[in-house]
Amino acid sequence: MTATWAVVGADPDSDAIVVALWDDAEIESVRLARADFPGWVAARAAAHRWVWGDTTAWYPDLLAAGVRIERCQDLRLCHAILRDTMFVDATALRAAHHWDIAADVDGGARVPTLFDVDVPTGTVPREIGETVAEFVRQRDVLERTDARLRLLTAAESAGALVAAEMRHAGLPWNVAEHERILTAELGTRTAGGMPSKMIETAARVRQALGDPAVSLDSQPKLLRALHRAGVLVESTSKWELARQTHPAIEPLLAYKRMSRLLSANGWTWLDEWVHDGRFRPVYIPGGVVTGRWASAGGGALQLPRQLRAAVRADPGWQLVTADVAQLEPRVLAGMARDTAMATAARGRDLYASLVEQKIVETRQEAKYAMLGALYGSTSGESGRLVPRLRRAFPRAMGVVDAAAKTGEDGGLVATLLGRTCPPASAEWTRVQRAATDADVSPGEERLARSRARERGRFTRNFVVQGTAAEWALAWLADLRLRLARLGSDDAPPHLAFFLHDEVIVHAPAEAAEAAAQAIRDSADAAGKLLFGDFPIDFPLDVTIGTDAVKA
DNA sequence: CGGCGCGGCGCG
DNA sequence: AAAGCGCGCCGCGCCG
Numbered sequence: 001m002t003a004t005w006a007v008v009g010a011d012p013d014s015d016a017i018v019v020a021l022w023d024d025a026e027i028e029s030v031r032l033a034r035a036d037f038p039g040w041v042a043a044r045a046a047a048h049r050w051v052w053g054d055t056t057a058w059y060p061d062l063l064a065a066g067v068r069i070e071r072c073q074d075l076r077l078c079h080a081i082l083r084d085t086m087f088v089d090a091t092a093l094r095a096a097h098h099w100d101i102a103a104d105v106d107g108g109a110r111v112p113t114l115f116d117v118d119v120p121t122g123t124v125p126r127e128i129g130e131t132v133a134e135f136v137r138q139r140d141v142l143e144r145t146d147a148r149l150r151l152l153t154a155a156e157s158a159g160a161l162v163a164a165e166m167r168h169a170g171l172p173w174n175v176a177e178h179e180r181i182l183t184a185e186l187g188t189r190t191a192g193g194m195p196s197k198m199i200e201t202a203a204r205v206r207q208a209l210g211d212p213a214v215s216l217d218s219q220p221k222l223l224r225a226l227h228r229a230g231v232l233v234e235s236t237s238k239w240e241l242a243r244q245t246h247p248a249i250e251p252l253l254a255y256k257r258m259s260r261l262l263s264a265n266g267w268t269w270l271d272e273w274v275h276d277g278r279f280r281p282v283y284i285p286g287g288v289v290t291g292r293w294a295s296a297g298g299g300a301l302q303l304p305r306q307l308r309a310a311v312r313a314d315p316g317w318q319l320v321t322a323d324v325a326q327l328e329p330r331v332l333a334g335m336a337r338d339t340a341m342a343t344a345a346r347g348r349d350l351y352a353s354l355v356e357q358k359i360v361e362t363r364q365e366a367k368y369a370m371l372g373a374l375y376g377s378t379s380g381e382s383g384r385l386v387p388r389l390r391r392a393f394p395r396a397m398g399v400v401d402a403a404a405k406t407g408e409d410g411g412l413v414a415t416l417l418g419r420t421c422p423p424a425s426a427e428w429t430r431v432q433r434a435a436t437d438a439d440v441s442p443g444e445e446r447l448a449r450s451r452a453r454e455r456g457r458f459t460r461n462f463v464v465q466g467t468a469a470e471w472a473l474a475w476l477a478d479l480r481l482r483l484a485r486l487g488s489d490d491a492p493p494h495l496a497f498f499l500h501d502e503v504i505v506h507a508p509a510e511a512a513e514a515a516a517q518a519i520r521d522s523a524d525a526a527g528k529l530l531f532g533d534f535p536i537d538f539p540l541d542v543t544i545g546t547d548a549v550k551a
Numbered sequence: 552c553g554g555c556g557c558g559g560c561g562c563g
Numbered sequence: 564a565a566a567g568c569g570c571g572c573c574g575c576g577c578c579g
Contacts, residue, residue, distance in 0.1 A: 216578080243564075382567065
């Protein structure tokens, strides 16, 4: 008899690992020496859905031993989703506080860095008894709900596998190319730490300001120096500076660009984060309340486009870079079942369609209008254009407007698959209640309205950003399985990077076209999984090359 | 010295 | 241009 579930945990009395095989009830339990565990898993990697407390605690060792599994349930991640969802009563899960643990960012445990990433690193129970107990609690909850939460927990768990596998594989990174870019932008390294072009540019700024000693790295000092030179800005941010006309501005903006590159992704970053030609960031699935991933260390999700050229395939391999055009509007059209919006988006640039249909005048306006709709702009160019979308796509706008209203009223909203936003804080509720008092001051009233609108913008965006994250998880989950079936057994194409609506796949050259097709097929499958037969598509921009610079 | 808030800026 | 959402990381400056 083949068990559906294989629950993995530590033997409380020894160094052994226990696997409890389950269907409707426990079938048997197997005790394994640690050293035998990877081989045992490898022999039945696709036979079970592997259940464990935390993918970051169990999977890296398997990967190091060359073992990949097909499916899992990550109890830590699923606990958080089921505990908070508004669609099923999960009282038993809410009581299990020892599972309320945020991501263990050092889970890989072999992070080759100089510094520990300073995020709390709690751990969920490892022991088999408590692991089985939590598995049973989640199973009972999932049995009482519809397919959506089962889809979501499966997708979230698949994301955990992808994250561990991508960290294991790393993003191929060409140090020489990165250094070439640094030298071209910043000049040569000097003993003092500041590269030559930065030193020269700083001197030009000081010259133009008539202040030979001013610090350019201290915001208050720089602001005072600008004022003394007659540049009356309120901040030193680049967009405010860019509006000024003064000889110091051009070199100052150049200095700020260089300073940013040096501190965020300079030589120090290279030493710390790139080893053996691989950048290995820590990905944190479910790290954002909306369900998006976060990252810790290395700034994986903020790599500047400037450095794209340093992402370089191994010899004989290629990189397949793919991103979805206008993911969030498409997801909104799908979740609202807004046929007009889906039609405008079909197979092409949604923003161009809005211009053609004379909903707005220019593509740029279309973009601002859509951002305003998703983020809740009320003022400026963007806020002015939103009503046009409301007239053109009442169903889609109805979904985000309703989410905003619910949030303003202190209610909960959820994504398509049931991930639910956090409740309003006690402080938020207190401020709202104070505003209903008979003797409320105008200030209190204003504060309450402002906080209510803030929360409305959050819940408005939550439903779309969160459902887009679900689409992306479904895409990743399907793609990792398709890729594993391509290429030769010892060198299949693999995911190397993921950023909200974009993937980079590292593939043997002969498998690159097939990988590109797999990426497209997975996008189609994700659309079907979330939106069924509703005719919304998710066209991709796909580029195959030796680097990750998009065509 | 470490912790923390802030301004600033990179990404979607 | 930002605006309006979600992040992480840097350096500075202040505080204990």
